[in-house]
Amino acid sequence: RQTGTVETDAEKHDVEYLTPISIGTPPQDLIVDFDTGSSDLWVFSTEMAAKDIKGQAVYDPNNSSTSEKLQGSTWQITYGDGSSSSGDVYLDTVTIGNLTVPNQAVEAAKKVSDEFTDDPNNDGLLGLGFSSINTVQPTPQNTFFDNVKKNLDTPLFTTDLKHGAPGSYNFGYIDPAAYIGNISWTPVDNSQGFWGFTSPGYAVGTETLRNHSISGIADTGTTLLLLPKSIVKAYYSEVQGAQYDSSQGGYVFPCSPTPPDFVFGVNNGIVTVPGDMVLYAPIDSANQNCFGGIQSDTGIGFSIFGDVALKTSFVVFDAGGLQLGWAAK
Ligand SMILES: O=C(CCCl)NNC1=[NH+]CCN1
Numbered sequence: 001r002q003t004g005t006v007e008t009d010a011e012k013h014d015v016e017y018l019t020p021i022s023i024g025t026p027p028q029d030l031i032v033d034f035d036t037g038s039s040d041l042w043v044f045s046t047e048m049a050a051k052d053i054k055g056q057a058v059y060d061p062n063n064s065s066t067s068e069k070l071q072g073s074t075w076q077i078t079y080g081d082g083s084s085s086s087g088d089v090y091l092d093t094v095t096i097g098n099l100t101v102p103n104q105a106v107e108a109a110k111k112v113s114d115e116f117t118d119d120p121n122n123d124g125l126l127g128l129g130f131s132s133i134n135t136v137q138p139t140p141q142n143t144f145f146d147n148v149k150k151n152l153d154t155p156l157f158t159t160d161l162k163h164g165a166p167g168s169y170n171f172g173y174i175d176p177a178a179y180i181g182n183i184s185w186t187p188v189d190n191s192q193g194f195w196g197f198t199s200p201g202y203a204v205g206t207e208t209l210r211n212h213s214i215s216g217i218a219d220t221g222t223t224l225l226l227l228p229k230s231i232v233k234a235y236y237s238e239v240q241g242a243q244y245d246s247s248q249g250g251y252v253f254p255c256s257p258t259p260p261d262f263v264f265g266v267n268n269g270i271v272t273v274p275g276d277m278v279l280y281a282p283i284d285s286a287n288q289n290c291f292g293g294i295q296s297d298t299g300i301g302f303s304i305f306g307d308v309a310l311k312t313s314f315v316v317f318d319a320g321g322l323q324l325g326w327a328a329k
Contacts, residue, residue, distance in 0.1 A: 001153045003172035006097035008034065010164050011121060013281040014307055015223050017161055018121055019169060022095040023106055024064025030057045030123035034169055035221030036159075036195050036317060037304070039134045039143050040077050041094070042085055043124030044116075045108035052112055055120030059108060066102070067092040075107045075135045080222060080300060083115035089136055094144055096126075099171055101148050105134075105141030125221065128157065128317070133193030145171070149319065156318040159220060160329065161311040163277065179314035179327035184269025188322045194219070195317055196302070197324050200267070202231055204238050205260035214264065216303030218315060218324055224280065225262070225273065226297040226304040235262055235294055239278075248283055248291055255282055255290040262294055264309070266326045273312050280308065 008019040018031045023043065030043055044053060046060040061067040068091045076086035087110040094104040109124070116122065127134070127143050134140040149155040152172030160178050161167040170178075189196040194217035201209045214227065227235075232251065236242035238260055242253035253259065259275040273293070280293035293308035316325030 001172070002099060002151050003153050003170070004097040004099035004148075005168055005170045007166050007168050008161065009166050010162060014161075014163060014311060016119075016122065017167065017220065017307065019096070019126070021126060023059050024061070024092050025066040026064075027095065028057075028059055028064065030059060031121065032124040032126045033122050033221060034128055035125045035219070036128040037217060037219030037221040038077065038079065038125060039127035039129040039131055039193060040075060040107050040136070041105065041124070041126045041144055042075065042077070042087065042107035042109055044112070045087065045110070047087060047108050047110045048112065052117045054117055057123045059106065059124075061090045061092065061106075061108060064092055067106075068103075070105065070136075070141075073136050073139065073141075075137070077135045080304065081115070083113045085109050085112040085116060087111065089141065096144065097171075099148050099151070101144055104144055104147055105136060107136065107141075128220070129195065130190045130193045132190070145319070155320040156316055158317065159310055159315045161220065161307055163311055167311070174316055174325075179329045181328050182269070183314075183316060183325035183327040184266040184271075185321075185323050185325045186267045188318075188324055189215075190322065195324060197266075200265040202227075202265065203263040203270075204235050209263065209265055209270065214303050216297070216305050218310065218317070219304050219306050220310060222304045222306030223308065224304075224306050225294045225308040226300065226306065227294060228303060229296045229298055232294055232296045235260075236292065239292075242292070250295040251292040252283055252289050253292060255279055255287055264305075266324075269326065271309065271313055271326050272328075273309055277308055277312060
């Protein structure tokens with residue numbers, strides 16, 4: 001039985017976290033977005049039109065002696081932010097850190113939306129959601145994690161995303177040096193293929209936790225913390241000068257003073273998003289006004305605990321116990 005670890009780097013403003021993987025023989029190195037909010041491993045490929053590739057590394061199945069086309073299989077995915085991609089499928093060897101999966105379904109892109117073309121550092125996505133929502137047709141394929149699980153000491157992975165600094169994804173073990181205090185555990189609802197859970201409440205600043213059930217998903221592929229409109233309104237009512245700016249598509253507020261912390265419950269524990277993490281990014285060159293890291297989940301159907309929430313914590317995605325563990329660090 002094995003364990004594994006791989007470093008993940010924060011892009012500008014922690015908009016996404018990119019992690020190196022290798023595909024094929026000899027190994028082709030790509031850097032991709034590990035996404036617990038989806039379950040397809042897809043990469044830029046030589047099957048795409050040149051105009052849709054702007055700086056990304058591409059997977060060339062014809063240059064891999066271990067690639068095998070999954071005849072007749074295709075995939076098409078659309079993400080919560082509206083971005084999308086599609087293509088066909090190969091089986092090939094995929095290595096992440098010290099872990100290797102032979103015959104991993106590698107979804108080669110033929111088409112990608114502009115959000116991906118215009119993101120030169122991101123060569124694809126590696127889904128860490130549940131394989132039930134893999135989009136390959138006619139036969140959905142397993143995620144890398146589902147394939148490597150049987151070789152791990154224990155079927156879990158952990159995230160340690162950081163603000164503007166390299167973090168890590170660990171597979172098969174919980175590193176006691178990576179967190180402080182106790183891990184707060186909460187059951188996972190994977191009925192929609194996500195790492196879903198329900199938080200019992202929230203607080204703004206130093207007030208006591210308000211009882212308010214928040215159902216959402218732990219999603220490394222979403223940048224912000226997207227919550228029910230009523231909670232977002234309550235939070236920004238305590239931020240001086242905060243207002244909803246339709247041209248920006250969300251709440252903005254003066255970058256100074258630092259806004260209050262946002263706290264959400266996990267079982268009988270709490271996770272604190274420091275006010276300076278809610279200051280997501282300046283929207284003007286004078287850095288006067290900032291776009292909020294907490295925004296509304298309207299239209300999605302559930303909340304999304306994205307990178308703004310995850311980077312405050314060490315989080316255990318435990319497929320064995322079907323539970324999420326959150327700890328301070
Ligand atoms: O699509 C979602 C939200 C699922 Cl409800 N997260 N993953 C992701 N990947 C790229 C953009 N967003």
